[in-house]
Amino acid sequence: MAGKTGRMAKDEILLMVGTKKGAFLFRSRDGRRTWKSQGHFFRGKEIYHMTYDRRSRSLFASVGSGQWGPLVSVSRDMGKTWKESEAPPKFPKGSRLSVERVWHIEPGPEEQPGRIYLGAEPACLFVSDDDGNSWNVNESIMRHPTRPKWQPGNGGLCLHSILPDARDHRRLHIGISAVGTMFTSDSGGSWKFQNRNVLADFFPDSVKYPEFGQCVHKLVRSPARADTIFQQNHCGVFRSRDNGSRWANITSNLPSRFGFPMAADSGGKPRIYVAPLEGDFSRIPHDGRFSVWASDDEGDEWFPLNRGIPKVSYYDVLREGMKADREDPGGVYFGTTTGQLYHSRNRGESWTCLNSGLPPVLSVEVSAS
Amino acid sequence: MVHLKSSDARGSPAGSGGRKLHVVLSMHLKDYTGGRNEIDIPAAESVGVLIGDLDILFPGISSRILDDQGGVRRHVNIFVDGEEIRRGAGIRTSLSDALEVVILPSVAGG
Numbered sequence: 001m002a003g004k005t006g007r008m009a010k011d012e013i014l015l016m017v018g019t020k021k022g023a024f025l026f027r028s029r030d031g032r033r034t035w036k037s038q039g040h041f042f043r044g045k046e047i048y049h050m051t052y053d054r055r056s057r058s059l060f061a062s063v064g065s066g067q068w069g070p071l072v073s074v075s076r077d078m079g080k081t082w083k084e085s086e087a088p089p090k091f092p093k094g095s096r097l098s099v100e101r102v103w104h105i106e107p108g109p110e111e112q113p114g115r116i117y118l119g120a121e122p123a124c125l126f127v128s129d130d131d132g133n134s135w136n137v138n139e140s141i142m143r144h145p146t147r148p149k150w151q152p153g154n155g156g157l158c159l160h161s162i163l164p165d166a167r168d169h170r171r172l173h174i175g176i177s178a179v180g181t182m183f184t185s186d187s188g189g190s191w192k193f194q195n196r197n198v199l200a201d202f203f204p205d206s207v208k209y210p211e212f213g214q215c216v217h218k219l220v221r222s223p224a225r226a227d228t229i230f231q232q233n234h235c236g237v238f239r240s241r242d243n244g245s246r247w248a249n250i251t252s253n254l255p256s257r258f259g260f261p262m263a264a265d266s267g268g269k270p271r272i273y274v275a276p277l278e279g280d281f282s283r284i285p286h287d288g289r290f291s292v293w294a295s296d297d298e299g300d301e302w303f304p305l306n307r308g309i310p311k312v313s314y315y316d317v318l319r320e321g322m323k324a325d326r327e328d329p330g331g332v333y334f335g336t337t338t339g340q341l342y343h344s345r346n347r348g349e350s351w352t353c354l355n356s357g358l359p360p361v362l363s364v365e366v367s368a369s
Numbered sequence: 370m371v372h373l374k375s376s377d378a379r380g381s382p383a384g385s386g387g388r389k390l391h392v393v394l395s396m397h398l399k400d401y402t403g404g405r406n407e408i409d410i411p412a413a414e415s416v417g418v419l420i421g422d423l424d425i426l427f428p429g430i431s432s433r434i435l436d437d438q439g440g441v442r443r444h445v446n447i448f449v450d451g452e453e454i455r456r457g458a459g460i461r462t463s464l465s466d467a468l469e470v471v472i473l474p475s476v477a478g479g
Contacts, residue, residue: 067444067474068397068433084429090437098436 006077007057008369013325015343015366016059017335018047021359023061025079032331032345035354041079049320052367053107053116056131060116062102062363070102072118074132087134089118089126095142097122104320106162109169119159123150123176125188138188141174146212153177153215153234154280160319161219165243167226173219173244180214181231183244194244199235217259218319223266223326228298232262232274232319239299250299255286261322265330271296271347273305273324273332275317283316290315292322292334292348308342308351315340320363327368335361388412390419390464393471401427412467416447417460419470434472435460444475 008014008027015026015035024039041047046064053060059075061082072089073082091097101121108115118126118135125138141147141159150157161175170187173194180195193212200207200214207213215234222228227243230250236257238247251257256276263273273294277283285291290313291306315336322334332344339358342351389409396406410426413419417439424431436442440460447454448471454462464470 065397065433067442069436069442071432086428088429088432090432093438096438098438098440 006080008052008078010369012369013327013331013366014052014369015333015354015364016050016052017341017358017361018050018061018320018363018365019335019339019359019361020046023047023050024355024358026341026354032327032343037355038079041082042073047362048101049104049363049365051105051107051365053131054367054369055107055110055113058131060105060132062105062118064101070099070120072102072105072132072135085128085132085135089120089135089137091124091137091142097124097142099124101156101158103158103160104162106164109164109166111169117162117164117172119162119174121156121158122152123157123159123179125159125162125174127188140184140188140191141182144191149213150176150179151213155319161216163219163221163229165221165226171243173221173229175216175219175231177217178213178215178234180212180216181219181229181244194240195247196245197247197249198231198233198238199249201235218262220262220264220272222264222270222272222298224268224270230262230264230272230299232259234258234280237262237274237299250295252295252300252302254293254302260319261317261334263322263324263332265324265332265347266326267328267330267347269296271324271330272299273322273348274302275322275334277316284314285316288312288314290317290336292332292351294348305344305348306351307349308344308353314338318362320365321361323364323366325366325368331366333364333366335364337361390467391469392419392423393469393473395473397474398427398430398433398472401430401433403427413464415460415464416449416454416462416470419464420460445472446475447472 013028017024022043023041026035028035048062050061061073063071072085075082099120103119106117114131116128126135128135159176163173165171182191183194184191195214198214217232220230229240231238236249236251239250240247258279259276264270291304293302295302317334325331330347332348335341337360341355344351390412420431449467
């Protein structure tokens, strides 16, 4: 049984599900037809993200332990045992900052084995160069001159998106709510904002397009065209085709501009996926039916994908709650705040409920062996 | 020498003859303490020093009790002989005459 093995098998797909009350793994060795569950890990704790690092064959989890603060835990044996970072992510003494939550974990590039990135709240990037055993704060973000003006979104001042660039390991994009997109081309030595043409109409009319202050909800890079980046934002869905320098609004025919997760599969022509909600005033799906919406032309036109999803489905999917795999045809996965886990083996054309009784899902991640 | 105690073994400090402090820890911290929630530990001069001593015994436990700046986490309460330390000198609270330190989370929920 895959669930009892300490290593991923060849051709295995691993689905990592973080919830408000612990974490679960779902593993498939037959082309995503059947899944074996494994867990429950971190009972009662909030898991904001999990990821699998294929370089070191390690699992990472961003754990919130309530009153006792956040931590990062690592498993080298596919969840059999977990070990906390010996030097956890911390702000230096005198900074007046303290890590409140840990969010997205992103393995670094192939040429930097051992490097892991971590997004935290209050917004900052932490870097590990020893496979997650110890963490160092990125000083340039921590001491960014605009930091005193940064405002938190409803989910806190969180760094939730980290996009490495396979073409150049010195380049990295990050997304912070509600600061916007930031970019470094010198391994984090300096950062600049990349929010041109991204709407922020919760500000007065005179500053609807500020240098920073945008409420980005999730950033995704196109697997096919590395210069193309998408973002689901509080104020719409946006696309950049020049690696973030300029953005265009691609909300187009979506039923609303508001949502949280965003994913892209890796077909020859990648399909991108969002999960629109009515708006920030209600945060429920349109007409009480949850639908993933997708686009095959990088957001010029969108269409709904809800075959297999109940007609009454007041689901909400959080920013880390929907991911696509790199298989052909692409698989898509989402977990809801009411504990349903859905997957599709055909790019969202039909959906199957993998589990309907999980705790509220905070994060979903998928990896191949 | 430190003596780990189960919850029904509270009382007589043993060992080297130095003054001992009785420390009660939330069961939420059992992953760090090997399941124990009470220990007798050589007396420390202050709460801050005590937490450092606890971290030597139970690596990582201080990060659960203290935030990055060394203050007690907002939703963690430390009682010295029944007095919550925020009402006194906080982490610098003296333990010179203390008998018992209790570390608990604040109440959360219904």
